[in-house]
Amino acid sequence: MLPRVADSLSFLYLDMVRVVQDDTGVCAQIQVDDDHTDTVYVPTAALSCLLLGPGVSITTRALATLARHGTSVVCTGSGGVRTYAAVLPDSLTTHWLEQQVTAWSDPDRRLDIAVRMYVMRFGADVPESVTVAQLRGMEGQRMKALYRILARQHGIGRFRRNYHPDQWEQQDPVNLALSAANTCLYGIVHAALLALGCSPALGFVHAGNQHAFVYDIADLYKADTTLPVAFSLHQSDNPEPEARRKFREELRLFRLLPRIVQDLQNLLTPGADTTEPPDRHDVDMVHLWDPQAGVLPAGVNYAPEDT
Numbered sequence: 001m002l003p004r005v006a007d008s009l010s011f012l013y014l015d016m017v018r019v020v021q022d023d024t025g026v027c028a029q030i031q032v033d034d035d036h037t038d039t040v041y042v043p044t045a046a047l048s049c050l051l052l053g054p055g056v057s058i059t060t061r062a063l064a065t066l067a068r069h070g071t072s073v074v075c076t077g078s079g080g081v082r083t084y085a086a087v088l089p090d091s092l093t094t095h096w097l098e099q100q101v102t103a104w105s106d107p108d109r110r111l112d113i114a115v116r117m118y119v120m121r122f123g124a125d126v127p128e129s130v131t132v133a134q135l136r137g138m139e140g141q142r143m144k145a146l147y148r149i150l151a152r153q154h155g156i157g158r159f160r161r162n163y164h165p166d167q168w169e170q171q172d173p174v175n176l177a178l179s180a181a182n183t184c185l186y187g188i189v190h191a192a193l194l195a196l197g198c199s200p201a202l203g204f205v206h207a208g209n210q211h212a213f214v215y216d217i218a219d220l221y222k223a224d225t226t227l228p229v230a231f232s233l234h235q236s237d238n239p240e241p242e243a244r245r246k247f248r249e250e251l252r253l254f255r256l257l258p259r260i261v262q263d264l265q266n267l268l269t270p271g272a273d274t275t276e277p278p279d280r281h282d283v284d285m286v287h288l289w290d291p292q293a294g295v296l297p298a299g300v301n302y303a304p305e306d307t
Contacts, residue, residue, distance in 0.1 A: 011187055012042060013244050015053030021061035044069045048257060049191035051076055051184065072191035076183055096196045099268040100213075104202045113204045113267050120220050120263070146223055150231040159231075177243035178230035182218070184247050185226050186211070189218045192260040217260060225254060 017028040019042070026042045042050065044065055049072045052058065058073075066073055103109040111132065118135040119126055122142065126135070151159045162175050171179075193200050193213060203212025205219070229246050233239045288296040296302075 011049040011051055011184055011191075011248070012047055013051040013053060013184070014056055016055035019052070019056060019058040019062045021059060021065055026062045026065050044071055047071050048195065049074060049187040051187055070195050072187065072194050074183075074187040074190065076187075093197055096198050096264070096268060100198050100202055103268055104204065110204055116267060116270070117205055117216060117220065121223070146227065150227060154231050154234050156231075156234050172234075173236050173239040174230050174234050177233040177236065177239035178226060180240040180243040181226035181229050181247045182222070184244055185218050185221065186214050188251075188256060189260060190214045192257060192264070193217070196261065196264060198264065217264065220263060221254075221256065221259070225250060225256070 014028050017030045019026065019028050021027075024041065026044050028040045028042060030038050032038055047069070050066060052073065052075045056075075063073065103113055114132060115126075115130075115135065118132075118139060121139060126138070130138075147159045147161070151157065156174070159174060161178070162171060163179060164171065190200055190211065198213065200214045201210045201212055203209075203214075203216045206212035206215045209215070226243075226247065229243055229250060230239075233242055233246070236242050286298050288298050290296050
């Protein structure tokens with residue numbers, strides 16, 4: 001029995017290696033010299049997200065194994081540009097995708113979820129009459145205040161968030177570390193969405209991008225995860241790899257994947273019992289839809305008996 005997404009490990013970052021499938025499993029190989037190759041095996045059955053950095057090559061057999069175990073594969077460039085790639089397992093339930101699409105297509109429910117996302121980020125109640133535009137302004141003020149607090153704690157000057165892939169080397173250590181840590185966070189959220197069967201493209205706050213829902217959910221956790229990590233590395237000479245390592249260490253304290261799964265389910269089905277939710281390997285057969293009868297079993301001949 002494969003592990004549930006909420007029990008999986010977070011992510012593994014690889015660069016300058018060749019990822020292959022041998023008789024034992026998926027492994028990462030690096031050529032040490034002409035006569036020696038180091039090999040490290042990847043825990044595919046318990047891994048949610050595999051980050052492939054520059055210099056990585058991967059075989060079709062290895063990708064097939066990762067897809068079979070529901071592992072999200074994320075290719076990251078040195079400029080912080082993210083490209084996601086994943087193949088869903090055949091047994092993935094559509095329960096949470098249907099919940100997401102139903103809520104996304106209803107303007108009132110979409111607005112309700114967007115408001116609740118902002119409320120989750122604030123950690124406090126907001127007036128019922130508040131508009132989305134007002135919430136955006138409140139969120140912007142909150143982020144500026146958080147930047148000031150973290151900058152004061154670490155004894156640095158005024159901080160301004162900048163993300164310029166075309167000027168990557170000219171950015172300060174905090175911005176570099178934050179981009180690297182956010183890339184890891186996006187990968188983990190993307191893996192959780194895919195493992196539950198949700199669409200990363202159908203966002204409730206963000207829109208117009210194939211990863212809009214990824215950005216929605218990731219924003220819920222940045223204040224507790226990636227921002228403190230980035231500011232703590234303001235004097236680092238190599239902030240990107242240090243941010244990845246420190247972010248991974250911090251995740252052990254946050255147990256982020258169970259939080260993502262629970263928050264997703266509570267957002268899509270507020271008030272429902274999600275203590276025993278459908279997970280990714282609980283559907284044996286596809287069903288048929290009927291506008292009056294609802295869901296009907298597949299694999300049945302529905303021709304009238306008199307024909």
